[in-house]
Amino acid sequence: MLATDSKLPITEGADKRAYVRQMFADIAPRYDFLNHLLSLNIDRLWRRRAVRALGWERKPDGSYLDLCAGTLDLAAALARCDGFHGRVLGADFALPMLQRGQAKDTPVIPINADALTLPFRAESFDGATVGFGVRNLADLDMGLHEIMRILKPGARIIVLEFTTPAWQPLRGLYFFYFRRVLPLIGRLFSKHMTAYDYLPESVLAFPEPEAFAERMRRAGFRDVHFTRQTGGICAIHRGSRGPVHEGV
Numbered sequence: 001m002l003a004t005d006s007k008l009p010i011t012e013g014a015d016k017r018a019y020v021r022q023m024f025a026d027i028a029p030r031y032d033f034l035n036h037l038l039s040l041n042i043d044r045l046w047r048r049r050a051v052r053a054l055g056w057e058r059k060p061d062g063s064y065l066d067l068c069a070g071t072l073d074l075a076a077a078l079a080r081c082d083g084f085h086g087r088v089l090g091a092d093f094a095l096p097m098l099q100r101g102q103a104k105d106t107p108v109i110p111i112n113a114d115a116l117t118l119p120f121r122a123e124s125f126d127g128a129t130v131g132f133g134v135r136n137l138a139d140l141d142m143g144l145h146e147i148m149r150i151l152k153p154g155a156r157i158i159v160l161e162f163t164t165p166a167w168q169p170l171r172g173l174y175f176f177y178f179r180r181v182l183p184l185i186g187r188l189f190s191k192h193m194t195a196y197d198y199l200p201e202s203v204l205a206f207p208e209p210e211a212f213a214e215r216m217r218r219a220g221f222r223d224v225h226f227t228r229q230t231g232g233i234c235a236i237h238r239g240s241r242g243p244v245h246e247g248v
């Protein structure tokens with residue numbers, strides 16, 4: 001985690017929850033466009049890799065949950081896999097984001113719900129994904145425990161999240177782009193005054209991949225590991241719920 005002197009609510013708590021929910025509701029109409037523009041379309045590749053890491057082939061007719069599903073792109077990438085004939089639910093607490101996803105006619109069931117208090121019984125899902133969502137949670141540990149609760153024994157969680165590249169000169173270039181260029185482009189196209197300042201600041205405040213992997217282990221996940229993507233701009237984390245319920 002890197003120190004910032006942010007005035008935005010990037011630390012956990014009720015302020016962050018309210019800010020994040022309203023901010024995504026506000027930027028929903030421009031979210032997909034800006035995602036693809038700002039990442040030069042690499043976000044599509046990361047989502048495909050995240051779906052591959054889920055190992056849904058072990059249960060192609062299973063039930064899967066995409067959390068912080070936004071405009072449903074990650075959920076749809078799973079639902080549209082050749083050979084997949086299960087059920088994919090996409091949960092998000094910002095309704096306008098889900099509505100944008102539904103307008104794309106995705107084969108995903110949208111659920112307007114908070115990832116910290118999911119409306120599902122324990123051990124309901126054969127796997128779960130979170131794309132660029134855990135960083136936004138108002139209580140990361142509570143979110144991880146909630147994911148653990150709704151997974152069946154042996155089921156896998158995949159978390160896709162931004163991180164910062166370690167290798168210079170990519171690191172310097174990345175910081176320049178992320179802190180100086182991206183907020184300007186984001187503000188120009190979204191007309192939102194803070195959303196694209198929140199993005200880099202929340203990434204810098206989020207635990208580095210090693211520390212996040214440790215939080216996953218502490219929440220009770222097994223076989224936790226991660227792979228850095230595209231020079232370390234983001235990471236795909238993987239973990240499994242143990243074979244028996246262990247009181248988490």
Ligand SMILES: C[S@@+](CC[C@H](N)C(=O)[O-])C[C@H]1O[C@@H](n2cnc3c(N)ncnc32)[C@H](O)[C@@H]1O
Nearest residue numbers: 024068069070092093094097114115131132136
């Ligand atoms: C950066 S977007 C990611 C959307 C999508 N997963 C993707 O890959 O593009 C983060 C999403 O997480 C949602 N979110 C943040 N905290 C949440 C929570 N506690 N419960 C449900 N959704 C949440 C936001 O509303 C937003 O749609």
